[in-house]
Amino acid sequence: xxxxHEATADLLEQARRVVVLxxxxxxxxxxxxxxxxxxxxxxxxxNPEELATERAFRENPARVFGWYLQRLHAVRAAEPHAGYRxxxxxxxxxxxxxxxxxxxxxxxxxxxGSRNVVELHGSLEAFRCIECxxxxxxxxxxxxxxxxxxxxxxxxxxxxxxxxxxVVWFGESLPSDAIGRAWRAAEEADVxxxxxxxxxxxxxxxxxxxxxxxxxxxxxxxxxxxPLSPSVDLYWSAPAGEALPLLAEALAGSQERR
Numbered sequence: 001x002x003x004x005h006e007a008t009a010d011l012l013e014q015a016r017r018v019v020v021l022x023x024x025x026x027x028x029x030x031x032x033x034x035x036x037x038x039x040x041x042x043x044x045x046x047n048p049e050e051l052a053t054e055r056a057f058r059e060n061p062a063r064v065f066g067w068y069l070q071r072l073h074a075v076r077a078a079e080p081h082a083g084y085r086x087x088x089x090x091x092x093x094x095x096x097x098x099x100x101x102x103x104x105x106x107x108x109x110x111x112x113g114s115r116n117v118v119e120l121h122g123s124l125e126a127f128r129c130i131e132c133x134x135x136x137x138x139x140x141x142x143x144x145x146x147x148x149x150x151x152x153x154x155x156x157x158x159x160x161x162x163x164x165x166x167v168v169w170f171g172e173s174l175p176s177d178a179i180g181r182a183w184r185a186a187e188e189a190d191v192x193x194x195x196x197x198x199x200x201x202x203x204x205x206x207x208x209x210x211x212x213x214x215x216x217x218x219x220x221x222x223x224x225x226x227p228l229s230p231s232v233d234l235y236w237s238a239p240a241g242e243a244l245p246l247l248a249e250a251l252a253g254s255q256e257r258r
Contacts, residue, residue, distance in 0.1 A: 004236040005243065008193075009250035011217050011234065012090075015190035017097035019182075020087060021207050022240075023197025025222060027104045029241045030078045052169045057130070061162055066151035068165040072124045072138070073147050075106040083195070083240035084112030086248040091116065093251065099185035103197060103204050105167050118181045120174055120204055126166025129156035136163045179203070186210035194220045196240045199228035208232070 002010070012018065024032075050056050050063075057064040091098040091114055100109055101118045107125050109117045127136040134156055138144070141154060141163075153163045168174055182204070186192065192211040199205045199220075208218045208228060217233040220226070221243045229235050236243055 004234070004238070005246040005250045007234055008219050008236060008247050011191055011219060012193075012247075012251055015094075017185075017189045018090075018094055018099075018191045018193060019185040019189040019207065019211065020098070020100045020193045020195060021197060021204060022100060022102045022104060022109070022195045023201070023204075024104065025196030025198075026083065026102075026240050027106055027108060028196070029083065029239055030081050030108060032075055032078050032104075032106050032108070049170075053171055054130070054169055057162075057164055057169075062150040062152045065153040065165070066148050068124065068167070069141075069144060069151055070147050070149075073144060075108070075124055076144075078106070078108065080108040080112035081241040083242075083244035084108055084114070086244035088113035089248045090244075090251065099181070099189075101182040101185060101204065101207060103201060118178050118185070120168075120178050120182060122165075122167040122175070124165065124167060127163050128166050129159060129161055130164040131161040132156060132159045134158050135166075174203070182207060183210065187214060190216050192216060192218045194218065194222075194228060194232070195244070196222060197226070199226040
């Protein structure tokens, strides 16, 4: 029987364009808390209606802004694991034909060296005005190492309104440009590589179906089966930090033998 990393490498070897979909499981291996785990997820310990809606921000901006700065501080302390670096290495083989679509907001893909990354749910590193939407660089906030439970947000230099975190809150639509890039990548891909996601959060969960709809192949890498698992071409039961380096090594080896 062909080993999972060899079977996955064989499918990628035949591809010209690849879309990678990553989720919370990818981040969790670097110590970043997930949202939906029954006991440890962020929404098991905090009420999302008090922290992740525009209404909550307007009612108590210092509490919400302080909480997001604490999260930013935590993810900056995390290190991208070997799986992130393996994806950055794989991208070099496919050049412009390799796109990572992530539901995570921690920026670990970019820190590991990946360049063509679509952040569907925004980024903890991004801030913007709540009214005029003018971007506000994180390095202008100041005192990011001074973690406080409550921190009044700065104000926009153009209109004077509050600066909010640049993530997608409950009740908000995903950024149209990100959705557009993600769908184009899926429509053009020969292979979808789905890594560390529950496949429960839409519209991202539709991306593998887009690839399948045009005759592409779908590979899932996840320690546990998901609703997507029965329909994929190859399911590999393994954590990303273990599987992706093996995949990169196998693909490099197949190229050397050619």
